[in-house]
Amino acid sequence: MLLAVMAFFYGEAQIGGSTIYNFLNVSNSSRLTALGGTLISVQDKDPTLIMQNPSSIAPCFSTSLVLNAADYFTNSAFVSALYSHTFKKAGSFAAELRYLDYGKFLETDNIGNELGYFRAGDFAFTLGWGRQLDSNFSIGANLKLIYSSYENYNSFGIAADVAGTYHNTKKNISLTLLLKNMGSPLDNYLPGQFERIPFDIQLAFSQKFKFIPVRYHISLHSLYRWNMRYVGSQDPFLELDASINDFKYPSKTALFFDNMFRHLVVGIEIIPVKQLSLQFSYNHNRRQEMKVMKRSFAGFSYGFMINIHSIQIGFSRTHYGPGATPNYFTFAANVSELSQLAKQKKIKKLERLN
Numbered sequence: 001m002l003l004a005v006m007a008f009f010y011g012e013a014q015i016g017g018s019t020i021y022n023f024l025n026v027s028n029s030s031r032l033t034a035l036g037g038t039l040i041s042v043q044d045k046d047p048t049l050i051m052q053n054p055s056s057i058a059p060c061f062s063t064s065l066v067l068n069a070a071d072y073f074t075n076s077a078f079v080s081a082l083y084s085h086t087f088k089k090a091g092s093f094a095a096e097l098r099y100l101d102y103g104k105f106l107e108t109d110n111i112g113n114e115l116g117y118f119r120a121g122d123f124a125f126t127l128g129w130g131r132q133l134d135s136n137f138s139i140g141a142n143l144k145l146i147y148s149s150y151e152n153y154n155s156f157g158i159a160a161d162v163a164g165t166y167h168n169t170k171k172n173i174s175l176t177l178l179l180k181n182m183g184s185p186l187d188n189y190l191p192g193q194f195e196r197i198p199f200d201i202q203l204a205f206s207q208k209f210k211f212i213p214v215r216y217h218i219s220l221h222s223l224y225r226w227n228m229r230y231v232g233s234q235d236p237f238l239e240l241d242a243s244i245n246d247f248k249y250p251s252k253t254a255l256f257f258d259n260m261f262r263h264l265v266v267g268i269e270i271i272p273v274k275q276l277s278l279q280f281s282y283n284h285n286r287r288q289e290m291k292v293m294k295r296s297f298a299g300f301s302y303g304f305m306i307n308i309h310s311i312q313i314g315f316s317r318t319h320y321g322p323g324a325t326p327n328y329f330t331f332a333a334n335v336s337e338l339s340q341l342a343k344q345k346k347i348k349k350l351e352r353l354n
Contacts, residue, residue, distance in 0.1 A: 020195040021146050021157060023100040023122040024181055028052065028068050028080045030314035030330040034279035034303030036265035037286075037318065038219040041176035041204035043167045046305075046312065047084060047332050050128065051096045053176055053204075054140030055163040057130025061094070062086035063336040070328045075103030078326075094128040107151070120150040128161075138165045144183070146197075153190070159183030159197055172208040172215075177201075199224065217267040217281070228262035228285055229255070262288060277305045279316065290320045303328070310337035 027033040029048035032040060040049055043056060047064035050057045066082040080098035087093070102120040109115060123146070130140035142161035148154065160183055165176040180200040188195060201223040208215040222228060250258070267281035280302045287299025296319070303316025314330035 018196065019198040020155065020185065020189075021122065021124075021148060021159075021181075021197045023078075023098075024124060024144070024146070024159070025198055025200075026070075026072075026078055026098075026100060027318075027328065028078075028082075028096070028098060029066070030068070030303050030316040030328040031277075031279060031305055033070075033318050033326075033328045034281060034301050034314075034316035035217055035267035035269070036219060036281035036283045036301060038221045038265050038283075039176060039178050039180075039202040039204040040206065040217055040219065040267075041165060041174040042206045042215070042217070043165070043174050047082070047094075047334075048312070048314065048330050050084060050094050050130070051082060051126055051142065053163050053165065053178060054094075054128040054130050054142045054161055055138045055165040055176065057084065057092045057094050057128050057140050058132060058138070059086040059092055061334075062092065064332060064334050066330065066332040068328065068330050070326050072100065072326050073320075073324055077101050077103075092130050094130075096124075096126045096128070098124050098126070102150075105151075118151040121148075123147045123149075136166055136168060138167070139163070140165075144181075146185075148189075150189070154187070155185050155189045155195075156187040157183060157185035157197060172210065174206050176204045178204070213271040215269040215271070217265075217269070219265040219267070220263050221265065222263055222285075226259060228259050229288075258288070261285075275307045277307075279303045279305070286320065290324070292321055296322065305330070309341060310334040 027037045028051060031046065031048055032052055039052060041053065042049065045060060047061045048066050050061060061084040064084045068080045070078040072078050078100045080096055082094060082096040084092070084094040100122045104117050104119055107115040107118050125145045126142050128140060128142040130138060132138045140163050144159040146157040146159060159181045161178060161180050163176060163178045165174060167174045178201070180202060181197050182199060183197055185195055185197065200221060202219065202221045203223060204217065204219040206215060206217045262285035265281060265283045267279065270278040281300070283299045283301070291298040298319050298321050301316060301318040303314060305312055305314040310333055312330070312332040316328045317325050319325050
């Protein structure tokens with residue numbers, strides 16, 4: 001009942017382009033980007049995914065440090081830093097700071113006189129908590145403090161994520177439900193103007209095959225509303241039927257399946273060796289929104305991650321359209337494990353000398 005009420009409240013008036021703080025939906029790791037940019041349900045030793053799914057925050061990630069960067073569109077850039085720590089009594093926590101810089105802009109008056117330059121950017125500080133309930137179930141939550149600054153227009157807001165995960169080690173399957181960005185701006189860009197933030201309900205499933213080194217991912221997003229199409233008769237890809245001198249509109253069946261697949265993101269990971277992971281994905285909604293020609297790679301993403309001892313290095317690229325292909329870079333390390341590894345090497349070196 002709670003999910004139904006929340007879905008109605010947030011989904012009723014939330015159409016594309018009517019929300020603020022949309023940078024909260026920007027992928028914050030190369031692996032997440034390569035697998036489609038939405039929720040990924042997987043339980044492995046990858047700390048780069050824990051802020052997207054707070055129910056995966058666990059003691060195994062304690063003292064993990066993650067740095068992410070992306071050359072976003074034109075002169076904009078995305079960076080984030082994450083650190084996780086487990087306390088004996090309080091539990092497992094993770095903190096992340098993210099920043100999306102839109103670059104420097106020239107300010108002019110209404111007749112074109114140059115007044116100088118200004119910058120625009122979005123910030124978010126996230127504190128996450130996770131807990132393992134038993135061998136199969138875990139829960140978690142994020143609290144987000146958000147600040148946005150565009151020239152003289154500023155906004156401050158607060159939001160929360162809640163997630164639950166079921167993981168079956170024997171069958172190598174994982175299922176996660178995420179309620180994302182529940183909150184509101186506390187201080188708006190303009191006095192008296194209220195804006196919504198990009199709330200979402202996501203469901204993700206993953207499974208690793210037993211006898212082949214492959215894991216597949218299925219993610220569902222925007223579950224609070226059915227209609228994902230932003231255009232109707234203004235669709236620029238409608239074809240003209242010369243016989244009736246009118247456009248060829250898609251059938252109800254075609255519209256149904258188009259809407260259905262817009263909620264779906266599919267990804268696959270190939271793990272040829274333990275130290276290497278190759279990722280590929282397809283996001284149908286992104287392709288439908290961003291394609292400017294029928295033949296393009298819009299909606300496709302790919303990348304890789306290398307694991308060396310307690311260090312992870314990842315790279316990915318996602319295609320929005322021609323010339324719009326951001327590159328994502330990730331570096332992750334477990335500080336405690338690296339320290340212990342260094343001590344072990346030092347002891348072995350001393351033993352050889354003696």
